[in-house]
Amino acid sequence: MPEEANAILVAGLPEEAARIASALRAAGPYPVWLAEEDFPPEAIGCLVAYRPPPGLLARLPRLRLVHGTGAGVDALLADPDLPPVPLGRVVAPELSRMMVHHVLAALLRHLRRGETYAAQQRERLWLRHPPRDVEAFRVVVLGTGALGGAVLQALSALGIPAAGWNRRSGPLAEALAGAMAAVVLLPATPATRGILGRRELAALADDALVIAAGRGGQVDEEALLAELDAGRLSAALDVFNEEPLPPASPFWTHPRCVVTPHIAAAPDPAAVARCVLESMARIARGEPPLFPVDRARGY
Amino acid sequence: MPEEANAILVAGLPEEAARIASALRAAGPYPVWLAEEDFPPEAIGCLVAYRPPPGLLARLPRLRLVHGTGAGVDALLADPDLPPVPLGRVVAPELSRMMVHHVLAALLRHLRRGETYAAQQRERLWLRHPPRDVEAFRVVVLGTGALGGAVLQALSALGIPAAGWNRRSGPLAEALAGAMAAVVLLPATPATRGILGRRELAALADDALVIAAGRGGQVDEEALLAELDAGRLSAALDVFNEEPLPPASPFWTHPRCVVTPHIAAAPDPAAVARCVLESMARIARGEPPLFPVDRARGY
Numbered sequence: 001m002p003e004e005a006n007a008i009l010v011a012g013l014p015e016e017a018a019r020i021a022s023a024l025r026a027a028g029p030y031p032v033w034l035a036e037e038d039f040p041p042e043a044i045g046c047l048v049a050y051r052p053p054p055g056l057l058a059r060l061p062r063l064r065l066v067h068g069t070g071a072g073v074d075a076l077l078a079d080p081d082l083p084p085v086p087l088g089r090v091v092a093p094e095l096s097r098m099m100v101h102h103v104l105a106a107l108l109r110h111l112r113r114g115e116t117y118a119a120q121q122r123e124r125l126w127l128r129h130p131p132r133d134v135e136a137f138r139v140v141v142l143g144t145g146a147l148g149g150a151v152l153q154a155l156s157a158l159g160i161p162a163a164g165w166n167r168r169s170g171p172l173a174e175a176l177a178g179a180m181a182a183v184v185l186l187p188a189t190p191a192t193r194g195i196l197g198r199r200e201l202a203a204l205a206d207d208a209l210v211i212a213a214g215r216g217g218q219v220d221e222e223a224l225l226a227e228l229d230a231g232r233l234s235a236a237l238d239v240f241n242e243e244p245l246p247p248a249s250p251f252w253t254h255p256r257c258v259v260t261p262h263i264a265a266a267p268d269p270a271a272v273a274r275c276v277l278e279s280m281a282r283i284a285r286g287e288p289p290l291f292p293v294d295r296a297r298g299y
Numbered sequence: 300m301p302e303e304a305n306a307i308l309v310a311g312l313p314e315e316a317a318r319i320a321s322a323l324r325a326a327g328p329y330p331v332w333l334a335e336e337d338f339p340p341e342a343i344g345c346l347v348a349y350r351p352p353p354g355l356l357a358r359l360p361r362l363r364l365v366h367g368t369g370a371g372v373d374a375l376l377a378d379p380d381l382p383p384v385p386l387g388r389v390v391a392p393e394l395s396r397m398m399v400h401h402v403l404a405a406l407l408r409h410l411r412r413g414e415t416y417a418a419q420q421r422e423r424l425w426l427r428h429p430p431r432d433v434e435a436f437r438v439v440v441l442g443t444g445a446l447g448g449a450v451l452q453a454l455s456a457l458g459i460p461a462a463g464w465n466r467r468s469g470p471l472a473e474a475l476a477g478a479m480a481a482v483v484l485l486p487a488t489p490a491t492r493g494i495l496g497r498r499e500l501a502a503l504a505d506d507a508l509v510i511a512a513g514r515g516g517q518v519d520e521e522a523l524l525a526e527l528d529a530g531r532l533s534a535a536l537d538v539f540n541e542e543p544l545p546p547a548s549p550f551w552t553h554p555r556c557v558v559t560p561h562i563a564a565a566p567d568p569a570a571v572a573r574c575v576l577e578s579m580a581r582i583a584r585g586e587p588p589l590f591p592v593d594r595a596r597g598y
Contacts, residue, residue, distance in 0.1 A: 128565070244425035
């Protein structure tokens with residue numbers, strides 16, 4: 001057995017975990033195990049997981065690094081058995097690019113009245129409408145980290161007016177006043193829970209769009225539903241307070257709501273492996289991981 | 300009566316023509332008439348129209364400029380009464396931006412499997428699929444003028460590999476070989492008629508997307524339909540051989556085809572007025588219009 005445990009354990013949905021394990025084996029020198037295999041707990045120096053199965057962390061006495069599979073590590077932080085070792089997360093151009101594409105797809109569909117034309121196509125109706133006014137289409141991006149920053153940059157490149165908001169900015173309701181779209185990309189922390197409440201939603205302009213991606217729990221879903229029912233706002237929701245979204249949720253069938261199953265920015269196995277392996281090397285040198293998580297902030 | 304006729308006549312759909320006339324009056328010193336008014340033919344020095352009503356051009360003896368309402372002037376060139384005066388067209392950042400947004404909305408929806416998730420939402424189905432691979436998603440943009448150039452620039456900003464094609468490039472089928480998307484933005488000329496034929500469509504990769512915008516007539520619709528029926532290609536069509544698209548067209552109901560009613564880049568009245576007024580000033584100084592049309596090329 002080496003001085004320090006250096007094997008990597010990967011936990012998660014079987015197919016996804018297997019892809020990450022393959023990428024780790026292909027790109028690094030460390031032994032790699034899957035959580036459902038009969039792995040040697042004493043050899044595991046690093047756990048890679050989105051949400052570890054209950055009790056798994058308690059079985060790993062020699063961990064030196066716990067690493068998420070995406071940008072958010074809220075599920076790791078919520079694990080009562082999380083040891084006091086460095087935490088790493090995935091920050092990668094591929095992840096940012098996926099998020100940019102997801103947000104733009106939702107935003108441009110709204111801007112160009114995609115739902116209206118889809119309904120017209122079903123009726124074989126050839127009828128033009130003025131597009132929503134891009135000059136007036138101010139977007140507020142909640143979250144100015146790697147993902148939010150990339151979205152702001154893309155909006156600027158496309159000539160869509162946008163501004164970022166984070167916890168150091170002023171009150172959220174003021175920042176949202178009159179905005180035509182709110183893009184929620186904040187990390188999931190106690191401070192962001194329910195942050196887009198009734199007052200913040202009411203501040204948005206009539207006909208505005210709410211895009212929720214990244215992490216659920218930040219939108220007051222009841223207040224949002226009331227705004228959708230009133231015909232005042234539209235929504236494109238990729239994350240929810242409860243996932244998978246329960247079949248009884250009114251969002252599934254609401255004509256003003258697009259539902260996607262938390263696919264905005266799926267972890268790319270190669271990107272996960274790159275971050276994990278670089279952080280392993282840094283930990284071995286006594287340095288912090290590549291993208292260290294500040295436990296006090298929660299991201 | 301002045302030395303040179305300097306009134307502007309606007310022809311077109313009543314509401315659209317009225318908006319262009321208002322913009323011309325607001326921004327310029329010239330008298331402006333609508334074609335359905337009792338205008339003085341001898342005073343008209345400039346006609347602004349997309350497709351003039353038959354015979355209108357023959358009634359205007361003192362024209363010094365004929366100006367389109369968008370990027371394409373094919374309908375003007377097809378008018379048998381078009382006099383041998385300078386022809387102008389609209390090239391404007393607003394027009395390019397609208398086209399960029401339209402093309403991206405279609406492309407990103409395909410890339411992120413928007414149709415699949417919309418179908419799943421109807422079934423309340425929470426199920427993830429790997430997105431289409433953006434690294435392999437090579438886009439070929441047919442047309443490298445103001446619109447095609449703007450689309451290429453936007454794709455580059457979003458990290459989507461793309462290349463332009465125009466009449467000076469090599470054979471189209473070779474340029475399209477293995478491409479995941481073809482964006483048709485060519486001017487409507489005899490040389491571009493049916494340019495995306497059976498052989499060119501067959502060159503595209505399996506699962507590729509055909510986006511037609513700008514001007515109809517460039518896609519072999521029968522060949523495209525066969526590819527859609529075979530489940531090999533998808534399409535987002537904004538322009539057609541016949542517009543409005545006849546109710547009997549199979550494109551309306553095809554599950555692999557998105558139909559929009561020629562709305563990709565609608566002329567913005569202020570942009571039309573800006574181009575027309577600047578060209579009027581240039582003509583008065585004996586110069587060519589701002590964006591002169593080469594009749595031999597057709598754009």
